[in-house]
Structure formats: C-alpha cells, structure tokens
Amino acid sequence: MSAHAPAVQSPYENTGVPDGKLAIWLFLASEVMLFGTLFTSYIVLRTAAASWPRGWDVLNVPLATFNTFILIASSVTIVMAHAKAAARDKKGFMLNMGLTVLMAFVFLVVKYFEYSSKFAHGHYPSTSIFYGIYFTTTGLHGIHILGGIAWNLGLMWWANRDGWDDRLFIGRVEYAGLYWHFVDVVWIFLFPALYLL
Amino acid sequence: MSEHAHGHEEHSFWRTYVFSVDHKVIGLQYLITSLLFLLFGFTLVLLMRWQLAFPGQPLPLLGRLLSPEAAPGGVIGPMFYNQLGAMHGTIMVFLGIVPLAVGAFGNYVMPLQIGAPDMAFPRMNMMSYWVYLPGGLLMLLSFLLPGGAAQSGWTSYPPLSVINPGQTMWLVSMVFLITSSLLGSLNFIVTILNMRAPGMTLGRMPVFVWAQFVTAFLLLLAFPPLEAASILQLMDRVFHTSFYMPAGLVIGGQTTPWTGGGQSLLWQHLFWFLAHPEVYVLVLPPMGIVAEIIAVNTRKPLFGYKELVGSMAFIGVMSFVVWAHHMFLSGMSTTLSNFFLVTTMIISVPSVAVLTCLILSLKGASIRFTTPMLFALAFLPLFGIGGLTGLPLGLTVTDIYLHDTYYVIGHFHYVVVTGSLIALFAGTYHWFPKWFGRKLDDRLGKIHFWGTTVAMNGIFLPMFIIGMQGQSRRLYDPTAHLHNLVGQPMHVVSTVSAFVLLIFQLPFIYNFFNSIFNGEKVDSNPWKATTLEWQCPSPPPHGNFASVPRVHRGPYEYSDPAHKDDWLPQDAEKAVAPV
Amino acid sequence: MVKALENYGWFLPVQASDFAADIDRGLIIIHWAMALIFVLWGIFFVYLLVRYRHRDGHKVERSHMSLAVSMTPDVAVLGFEILLIAVYAVPSWSRMKITVPPAEGAVQVELMAEQFNWSARYPGKDGKFGRTAPDQVDFTNPFGIVAEDPAGADDVVAVNEMRFPVDETVLVKLTSKDVIHSFFIPEFRVKQDAVPGMALPVWFKPNRVGEYELTCAQLCGVGHAIMRADVKVEDRASFDAWLASKKAAEHADAATPAAVEQW
C-alpha cells in the first residue's frame, strides 16, 4: 500500500496518525492489559487448583459455538459498515450497523439463557473457582458488548441527525469498528479457554 | 458533536469555571482538590502519630469529637487506627500526589510547554477530573459507613481485605480513580505526539514533558491490571467467589462461606504489578519539575539532556519487571527473588544517573537561590537518601530483616515526601506566576522551605533507627512488644516533628490563597526562562498562544554568548548579537 | 522478662542465630557504602553550590564535563552492586531461603498463625505429627489433631510460647489459618510470611541461650499489635523437661470435664 500520506492536515507537529486512531489504539492497549490480567488469573488459578471441570461437561458448548459465529458475523458486518460509510452509501451503512447491533443483542440474549440455566442448576459464582472465573470473565466481556452496542447505536443516531457529513464521522465509525473487533478477539480467546480446553 | 471552531463565545459561569474544557481550569481544579486531599491525608497521620508516640492516651482536643466506637474515651481504637493507616496511604498516593503531579502540573504546564492550544481531547480531559472527584469523595465517604473505611493497608492484601469491613467502598472508588487516570494518560500521549508546535521535534521537548510522556505510558499499561484485580476482589467480597481465598479458611473459629481454591499471592502479584510503576509515576514528574527549575535557576543548559531523558525512559521500561522485590518474603518462590534482585539493582542505575545529571548541571552555573530553586536543590540530597536506603531493601538477604519494618516506611517516605512532595512544592512556587500572574511571597516561601525540610527529616530519620531495631510497621501499639520499647523516644521525636510540619504548612496555605489576589504582580516571564510556557501571557487566555509558535532550538539555551541576554526563548527567530 | 530488655540496643538487637551474623555483615557493609556515597556526593554538592553561586562578575561556563567522566560514579555504584549480589546476596539467600535443611537432623515445629495467636506443635517422642482435619479445629484443639491417630497422641501444642534447644537447627513449617501473618524474630533475623493455604518452611539455628520475642510483621487485623509469643532458647535437657511438663499439663486439662463441653 502507498506510504501513509499525513492523514491529518494540522499546523502542529504530528505523527501522521489522526488523534482518534491513536487514542483508540491506546485504549485498546489498556484493555489488552485488563483482559490479559483476567487470563493470567485464569491460568494461575487453573494450574493451582486441585481439580478443574472439563468445559464440555459443565457448559453448553453448542450454544457457545453459535454465539461465537454470531460475534464473528457481527465483526464482518461492522467492517462492511465502515466500507459503506467510506463509500458514502448511507443506506448500506445503516443496514450493516443495524445488523451488527442486532447480532450483538442476540449474543447477549444467548448469554442470558446460559446464565439463567446455570443459576437454575444452583451454580453461582461462589460455587467453585471455575464458576467464579466463568461468570466474572464472561460478565465483564458482556459489559463491554453493552458498551459496544451503545457506541454503535450512538453512531447510527448521529448519522441520522447531522453527523453523516461531519469530517470526523468516517473516522469514528472506524474506531467503533476497532473497538468491536477487539471485543470479538477477547471472545475468540475466552471461548476455547472456558469452554473447550 | 461536530467540532466547533475555537471561537470565544461567552460561556456561563458553570461552563467557564466548573464544567470547563480548558486544560488550564482543569489543571487548577486538580491542583486545589489534590492539595486539599494531601492536607486531609496529613491530618489522618497526625492522629496515628499521636497514638504511636503516646499509646493509650486520649487525644487532647479531638478526643471528644471522635465517635465512641472509633475512639472510646478519646483514645484511638485499633480498628480506627487501621482505618487511618489504610486511608492515609490511599489518599496520599491515589488522591494526592498522582493527581497533583500528573493532573495539576501535567494538565496545566505540559500543553503550554509544547505550544499546544489545549489538550487533544478537551471533553475527555474534563471527564477525567469529574470521574476523579467522585472517586475521591467516595473514598472519604467510606469513613462514615457502618463498617468504617478500608482497614487492611493501602495494599489491601487478601484474605484480610476480603473479610475486613470497609473494603468494598475502597474498591469501587479505586475503579473510579483508575478510569480517571486512564482517560488522563490517553489524552497526554495523544497531545504530546500530535499537538507539538511546529519545529518542536521530540529531541527539543523539555524534560518535564518527557517525564509526563513516560508517566502516561506507565499509567496506561500498569493501571488496568489493578482494575481487573479489584474486580476480582470485589467479586470475592460481594458474591463470595474465592479468587484469593484458599481452601480450609477458619476465621474466628468458624468455617467461611468461601469454597476456597483461590490464591492470595495472586493479588500481591497483580497489585505490585501496578504499584511499582505507580511509585515511578510518583517520582518521574517531580524529577521533570526539578530539572526545569534547575535549568532556569542555573542559567545554564541541563547536563546530559539525552542521558536524563534516556534514564527516565529506561526507568519507565524497567519499572514493569521489578515489582516482586516487595514480595521477597511473601511466600513467593525464592528462586524468582534472585531474578527480581537483579532487575531491582539494574533499575537503581538510571535513578542514580538522573541524580548525577541534575547535580552536574550545577557545575559551571550561576545559581540563583530563589524559593523554587531551594526546594529543587533540597530534592537532590533528600531523594538521594531515599534512593540509597532502597539498597538494603532491594537486596534479598538484608530485606529478610528490614522487610515490613519502619525502615521501609522511612525509605518510601524519603522518596515520596522529601522527594516528590518537595519537588511539587518547588513546582508550585515556580509556576504560580504563570497560573495567576502574581508571585508567591518569597519571605513566607523561605520560612515554609526551612521549616518543612527540617521537620520532614525530623519525622523520617528516626524511622530508620526504629526499623533497624526491628519494629514492625502498622503496629497500633508498639509498646506491646518488648523489643520496641527501646525505640519509643524515637516515636515521640517523629510525632513532635509531624506537628511542627503541620505548623509550617500554615504560612504556605496563607501565602498560596493570599497571593492569588494580592501577590506581587509580575510580567509573563519573571524567571527569564526559555521554555514556551513563559512566552505566552500569564494567566494564558483560552487557546494559549495568539499565533501558533514556531520552535527553533532546544529548551535550555541559556547564557548563549551570541545573544544579548542570558536566555534565548525556544520560539525566538534568531539570536540578537549583544550590543 | 525484664532480663530480655538488655538484648536490644540503639542499633541492631543481639545476634541469637547463625544467620544473624551473616545478615548483620550485609547491613553494615551496605550502610557504610551508603554513608560513603552520601558524604562524597554531599561534599561535592555543597562545593558546587558555594563555588557557582550567582554573584556579579561570575560568568557561566557553557561547557559541560565529558559524559564518560560523569558516569564513573554510576558505574562504580553498579560495580559495587554486582559484586554485592554475586559474592554476598545470592549465596546467603540460597543458604537462608532456598536449600531446606534435611528434616531428620532438625528440631521440627509446626507453627499455625491465626488471628492474634501463634500455636506451635512439637511432634513429641515419635517424631511424627498426627493427622489433622479442618472440621476438628476448635478452641482447645487449634490444629484440629484427629484423636484416633496414634502419631498425634504425643504431640505437644503450645500457644504463644515457643522453646528451642540451643545449637540445633530448627525447621518450622509455617502456615496460617485465616489471613496472612508474618513470622518475625528480630534477634534471629528471620522473617517469613505465613500464607493461608500454603505450608512454608523456615529454618534457623539459635546459638545463644536467652529469652526473645516472636512478633507478627504483616498487618493481620485489629489485634496485629498484640500478636506476640515468648521465645526461649535453652539447653537440650531443660527443653525436653519443658516438653514433658507441657504434655503432663495437657493430660491434666483433658481429664477435667470442664475442658470438654458436650451436650
């Protein structure tokens, strides 16, 4: 690809990377540390635990696999939404972003069923160290998905008002996409860690 | 939310002074709030010092005011003492020094020094203050809760912190503070990278800006692990998960609701993974402040700009691999201690290098002993003592004896109090003219300086002696142990010096608030300094510089023979030959 | 107990174990080095302040000392530290904390820290500790020694009191019942956190008869300050006599019905 022309026409000395992109990548770096700590704790507590249930026995793996498909699909649709926004196709953008939000919502609904079935069987976070980690990590991930839904809905609402032609709009769609892909990457690691290995 | 131009529409009182997006107003908000938190944290320690020097004797004045269960009959109870200890540590570190060094000085001075009109994200900057303030107030609120405030030390080691009352509110407000610091560090890094005045390459940035840049990275990468660890501890406390609770706990004779399987050492690893970079966050900006003040008052370029910045960056990197020297005796694997012994000794080298560069900047200079320079000069030997006393603590063998004794308390107070806090006082005297257009009174300043330095040494030097005698830290009543009796007079010396220190803060407080309105008026560059913040009016208007400044040279061009006066501002076109 | 007061002076307490001399040598070497560094830098610092203070007619020299020369103190400090690590720290640390002495030759003690008590258990004649179980734990039986295990019958339990024979390596298995405590005897220069859920070995060889004090160095709650135990080092004979008397006193308590509440 061509060398990066300074995307930012600003009178100030800068790195050629727009402020928003620097900020979102730094924020993702801190999120990497946050989830990295949860994974370290998971590995440490698992190796130190006397016994660790197999994912297949205690958790509903097919449902989780479906959930993974949903999240990957939503990653694809949000990157399409960014492509459509760049191509100035508002209808395409709204469709794709709507799909992303819908699939994220479906992901949470599936999560709700999973949690309620666990509670029904009397498995609470306090039941054992496995459930503690399961509920904490998936819960924190779920909160990040809620954040993503709010961000994407905000963008759609802003696009309908005067945001569509704002010079920052396409950038902000890209940053929402980066955040969403990161949440997907966290699930890509969380899914095998809790359910499969 | 489109970006409106930097027009000067008239904002209401609320938008200008309270919910302002101007980095200068936010800097002052941080300044006032953190100074008040520092004062409050200091009063907590006065109560503790009274109990340490005269165990069991009722407080003279305040005794009746304290609640009966906290201080029965005016005598501070052990539970309230532990609350004071934990909250003193937390308030001073997370609510006092870091917001002062990063929030106040960083927010106000750094954008001016790089010639920027404001921070890269003004609204996020405002948000970081308005997330910090509720976090701080929640921390203070925890005193009034039924169980009382947090009482398992500012390090809150489980299982004690999970079974003790008061820790939940501490964890919740910690999440607020961490979020505020993350927002702040994001803003700093993007501003420093993308909003430097044209001509200001990274090699021409002042040392203070470099210190803030490294500090922002430490905050960004080290704080989230503590946030995750706090979430785990919150789950342990509220939902009885047992991340940090090992199996078979018997507390007060009964088995506990925790099913076990957790590891208490996990918290210590995650906490110190943050807390060591955190103590370098406490020390790096003050080092930057001292470097600026020494350059201005010696009228000479700093010695070894590259070495100074290189050492700070190296400290920043190394601070991620030294954390477990706090855990040599905590049950961590002893072979791992050897690894951390080596990394701790490696990180002591850049600290010595920074001190060497600052001291050698005095050679061949023309030193002016203004009040900020007095504080900056006092920083050098006192921070030196702090650094040197770190040697026996960093060495695994001598740490066996000195770990968790008063020697440790003496060490880190010499680094933070006579190090960072004295440097932050220096910064306040140095940049006060830029903030308010008026100077702090020099006579009161000198009284404050001599009184503070002498009193601080009076508090912390005896701690080394008590530590050598083997007195453990965080003891409610040291006289309960025979081997501590010999150190009791030392406690009295410390307590008296602590009250003297309080008395010597009064001239500073009076001087600070009085000079805002009727201090001696000064022009925009009273110290005749070369860095950009002194080339704009004080206090700088919204948008700081009338036109975007263009930088032509390094930050410390003093005593240049080719120029008429002994300082050449960074944005001056070219040197004017002396007439 | 007053006799114990003369163990403590202005500087380090008396050396009462073989590690003490080793640690004190390290402390003294480092503090002399620190004093030397501080004084040298202090003198140079004051000289600079006086020599280069602002006064009329005094010109600023723009030239700086060469970097190599300026870095000699740093290199010296680093060299001293590397020497210290290689010669002193690593070998002593491995002797004090890594290589656990063989259990046979040592006096074995199991020490259980709990909120605000130290309970010590000696294996008694058979040299074996009886089995314990958490559900047996109660006030009279802090370790939860299972009654039917013969090995536990002759175990001696002492609360807030520890005795060691002089000149014999003591191997303590340190654990905690509830929170993190820290086993610290200043005169022996030995310290180790007692972590619940972990049994950490601590070993030392007392080499001076006398009365010392065990204190808790890690904040463990409201009673952290009063959590102490008396430590007495005596010759082998009186140590065995003490064990026997302790065992006898225990039988006496067990016999009286008041000690066992059951309904």
Next chain:
Amino acid sequence: MSDHDDAQSHVKLYWMIGAALFALTIATVGVSKVHLVHPWGLIVGLAIATLKAGLVAAIFMHLKWESRFIYYFLGVTLAAVIILFAIPIWDFEYLRPLFVEHADVAAQGHEAAAHPPVHGAEAPASSHP
C-alpha cells in the same frame, strides 16, 4: 481521507476472512471434541485462537497498513502482557508443592451441603500430609 478508498476495495477480502473465521471456529470445536493428549489439545486450541485473532487484527483492524507509531505502542503492550503472563505463572508453577491440599476436602464438603453432586465425581480427598 486517503486510506478510506482502501476500505472499499477490501470488501471481497473481508468476506473471505469472515468465512475463514467460521471455518476455524468449527475446527477448534472439533479438535476439543477429540480430547487430544494433554499438552497437544492445549497447544492446538491456542494456535487456532491466535490465528483467528491474528486474522481479525491484521485485516479487520487494518493493522497491516498501520503507521509505525501504532506498532510501537502494540510492541510495548505485548512486552508488558508477556511479563504479566510469564512471571506469575512461573511463580505458581514453582509453588505447587507448597500448597496445603485442603481444596478438594472443603469443596467436596461444601458441594455435598449445597446440593446433590451433579457432575462427575470429585477427586477423592487426598490425605493431608
């Protein structure tokens, strides 16, 4: 802005990556169903997950065409994460023999009290040393 015309031309690429991710998810579930011998199951599972994460990061997050500053940040973050992983895990691996094995006894006791054992039998209570 210039790099946005790249976004359009990549639509086809995004669909391919999406399909690849689906396939890899099926693969990882399949592999775990097969119960490989201890170390291999872990290694293969992690390899697939890292591959998927790499695809998302490189293509979807445009990391392939990113400026060097972002690589610097991510490099520093990666180093911090590696330190955060390596040292605690190495420490607890070393500490394993020092653990007092109350875990299963207490868990079993609690399990039985809370509700009838639902899943596979716990490891028998190992005797306390």
